[in-house]
Amino acid sequence: xxxxxxxxxxxxxxxxxxxxxxxxxxxxxxxxxxxxxxxxxxxxxxxxxxxxxxxxxxxxxxxxxxxxxxxxxxxxxxxxxxxxxxxxxxxxxxxxxxxxxxxxxxxxxxxxxxx
Amino acid sequence: xxxxxxxxxxxxxxxxxxxxxxxxxxxxxxxxxxxxxxxxxxxxxxxxxxxxxxxxxxxxxxxxxxxxxxxxxxxxxxxxxxxxxxxxxxxxxxxxxxxxxxxxxxxxxxxx
Numbered sequence: 001x002x003x004x005x006x007x008x009x010x011x012x013x014x015x016x017x018x019x020x021x022x023x024x025x026x027x028x029x030x031x032x033x034x035x036x037x038x039x040x041x042x043x044x045x046x047x048x049x050x051x052x053x054x055x056x057x058x059x060x061x062x063x064x065x066x067x068x069x070x071x072x073x074x075x076x077x078x079x080x081x082x083x084x085x086x087x088x089x090x091x092x093x094x095x096x097x098x099x100x101x102x103x104x105x106x107x108x109x110x111x112x113x114x115x
Numbered sequence: 116x117x118x119x120x121x122x123x124x125x126x127x128x129x130x131x132x133x134x135x136x137x138x139x140x141x142x143x144x145x146x147x148x149x150x151x152x153x154x155x156x157x158x159x160x161x162x163x164x165x166x167x168x169x170x171x172x173x174x175x176x177x178x179x180x181x182x183x184x185x186x187x188x189x190x191x192x193x194x195x196x197x198x199x200x201x202x203x204x205x206x207x208x209x210x211x212x213x214x215x216x217x218x219x220x221x222x223x224x225x226x227x
Contacts, residue, residue, distance in 0.1 A: 033215075106159045
C-alpha cells in the first residue's frame with residue numbers, strides 16, 4: 001500500500017514568488033492536512049481538508065492556502081514568498097472516520113528554500 | 116506557554132539502554148496521543164498511538180499516558196543505534212478534526 005506522496009521533494013524559490021506543493025494521500029483516506037516544520041517553531045498545523053472543504057485552519061497568514069480535489073489529492077500554495085517561509089512542508093492523511101479514532105500518517109515532505 | 120512541552124535533548128545513551136522520553140501538556144481536552152520518530156530529512160513516522168490514559172506496548176516500545184498528570188511517556192527497551200532520531204510527541208482533541216499539536220521533539224543518540 002503506497003504511503004502519502006508529496007511532490008516536489010526539494011525546491012528553491014526567490015522572494016516574492018509563489019509555490020504550489022502537491023500531496024496524494026493514502027488510498028481511501030479522505031482527510032488531508034498540512035504542517036510546516038522549522039527548527040525554531042517545530043511542527044505547526046496549517047490546515048485540514050475533508051471532502052474538498054477546509055474544516056480547520058492554523059494561525060498562518062492568508063498567503064498560505066490550499067485545496068482538495070474530488071479524488072482527495074491536495075495542493076497547498078504560498079504566495080509572495082518570504083525568507084521565513086523556508087521550511088519542510090509536510091502533508092498527512094487519515095481516514096477521518098466519525099468516531100475520531102484515526103491514525104494520521106505523514107509523507108516525506110517538500111523542502112522549500114526561499115532565497 | 117506552549118500547549119505541549121518536550122525536552123529537546125539531545126539525549127545520549129549507550130546501545131542496550133532503556134530510554135525514557137516524556138511530554139507534558141496543558142490542554143485537558145486532548146484525548147489521542149501519538150509518538151512519531153523522525154530521521155534527518157525525512158517525514159515523521161508513526162510509532163505509537165493511544166487513546167486516553169493507560170499503557171500500550173509494541174515490541175521494544177511502550178507508551179504511557181497519565182491524563183491526571185497531563186504527562187505522556189515513551190519507553191524504548193534495548194535501544195539500538197538505528198533508534199537515533201528525533202522523537203516527537205503529538206496529541207489532539209476527540210473531535211472529527213485531525214489537527215495535531217506537537218512537542219518540539221527530543222533528539223536521541225544511541226552510541227554503539
